[in-house]
Amino acid sequence: MRSPHTASLELWGVRKEFGSFTAVESLDLTVPEGSFFALLGPSGCGKTTTLRMVAGLEQPTSGVISIGGRDVTGTAAHRRPVNTVFQSYALFPHLTVLDNVAFGLKRKRVPDARAKARAGLETVQLAHLGDRRPNQLSGGQQQRVALARALVNSPSVLLLDEPLGALDLALRREMQLELKRIQADAGITFVHVTHDQEEAMTMADTVAVMNEGRVEQLGPPAELYELPSTAFVANFLGRSNLVTGSVVDVGEVLGVDVAGTRLRVPVGRVSAGSTGVGAVVQLGVRPEKVRIVANGSEPTSGSNVLGPGKVTDVSFTGVSTQYQVDLGDLGVHEVFAQNSSGAPEVRVGDAVRLAWDVDHTFGLAGEPARSGQ
Amino acid sequence: MTTVAPGPAIGVAAPGTGAPGTGAEDVAARRAGAAGVGLMLPGTLYLVAFFVIPVFALLATSLYVPVPGGDVGQFMPAFHWQNYVTALADFWQPLARSFWFALLATAGALAVGYPIAYLIAVRGRGRPLLQGMLLVLVVAPFFTSFVLRTIAWKQILADDGYVVQALHWLHVLPPDGRLTATSFAVVVSLTHNFVPFMALPIYASLERLDPRLVEAGGDLYAGPWTTFRTVTLPLSMPGVVSGTLLTFIPAAGDYVSASLLGNSTNTAMIGQVIDTRFFRLLDYPTAASLSVVLMAAIAVLVGLYVRRTGTEDLL
């Protein structure tokens, strides 16, 4: 059953200060109705604070929050069409599992609250545990009860605060798929908070990467991965090899001088900032896009080439082999190579060069210290 | 190495005694058992000397009969169950009144104590200095004597005191109405004396309450009052039950408030009667049988109450 109530969520210039500390800085977000939105960021970046402001448990210092086009900034938590799956579950210890799930329905005076709660427990496969107390359940089961307790109310927006944090890898994977299925079935707008980039990328339609109270970049997972716009995103979402240089050639493809080597990057893959001659830019490439060019062989023409450098580590991980290559002043770079046939034999200590397609290069404005400041 | 004693014997052998062979283990187990008994001995002796023996003495005394032709206060052992019948026939009124007053005082102490506890534990959360100061204020009355606090009410409720005059002025009290020497004065004093016993256990359970559960209530469409009724109050019930027991039990047996603030006709409580029978009239069997009835009645009431509120694990 699709929820008839699903709604979009919008945040306009939302700020939150705790005393002199700013936990969330001027956040603008639009989460389309029925989408699966992930808020990804390191610990302490303001994810929970953002969710709490949407839920009405924290009042923003300034800014406007609207749900389905209705301004709810000053609305009390219990009057918002929003439910939360709390980071700590927050199940009521004095109520049975079934009564926990029925709690919201009873408050809304929904008829047949208990029958609906039982149906809700079925969707998380816990119908047989309805009479237990929360403390008689495992962590994973409690987490599913918390999910059912929020979902049965068919909220306009469901907020999930690291709901899978306490689960082991196998159960976590299973619950990720389960959540995705529930979201697709119910059509409810999900805002899912996590600090696990893989989780965010596999589950969400749209990912917002947060850092120090700001959204650094927002977009579909593939776009964020292919074209990160800040050094933070480039390194938080997967890994990246970054070098700094200055623009020497302008046009469709920029020419960038990096410590005497000429690298190229399509101008459309350079985010913001100035791209005129002399501008300082960072160039990056994903490790799996880089090829190792052994001594004696030649890189294909039209590639960016760096090196030579020295292989300092070779780790076999099963599906791929990861190499660390020390390029001296340009730092240590990573290369992930699929273990398919024809891979060159490379050993620690070998002198190699690194090559990758110009079209796989991305450019970030500014100094390596920190972009976007 | 420590060796867990085999069989039903409880305890763990002392380090160094875990020599191989069942004989040595048995010895170790027996030694551990002996240590356990040794540890329990002082407590057991204390209970026997100061609880079991006195209770038996009380039960025995309650069945004594006067020595024929003897002096006042001279009794001899007997099994005179009739003592209970006469005691109850003569004094059922103060007995019933004691429970009634205790009930009123418990309700009053709950009405005053719960908001105090809530204020300190929930509103004061995150401000330990303020909480500490307020807790001291709750306990501060204990620094003065019980008797003094009770006598203070005599002043407060006196005929020419502000309270009575204000009530006269407001026509709440008829012109000849007074507050001293009334049931009202006794119950007020009982309530006041037991508020800390009510507030502290409730404070302890509210302090333990996870604020995130209250937030979850709000998230699930419960307004502040509904959240209080469905989350906060049920989770503070252990404190409420302890507080009401700590108030009701001593209040039912109290005689200071009734003797100092009551009158001689319609405020007498059972504690006063027992006191008079025992110390003034030297009627030990009646005093003893009333004490036994009081004890038994409290035990039954408390049992029923605890069973009803589902907090057996408190006992």
Ligand SMILES: Nc1ncnc2c1ncn2[C@@H]1O[C@H](COP(=O)(O)OP(=O)(O)OP(=O)(O)O)[C@@H](O)[C@H]1O
């Ligand atoms: N009530 C508060 N008072 C003061 N500072 C707070 C408060 N709540 C949060 N903060 C601070 O705000 C920042 C953001 O906190 P928040 O809980 O939103 O982080 P988070 O992104 O959810 O982190 P995590 O992944 O560890 O859960 C942190 O630095 C935190 O210390």
Ligand SMILES: [Mg+2]
């Ligand atoms: Mg958090």
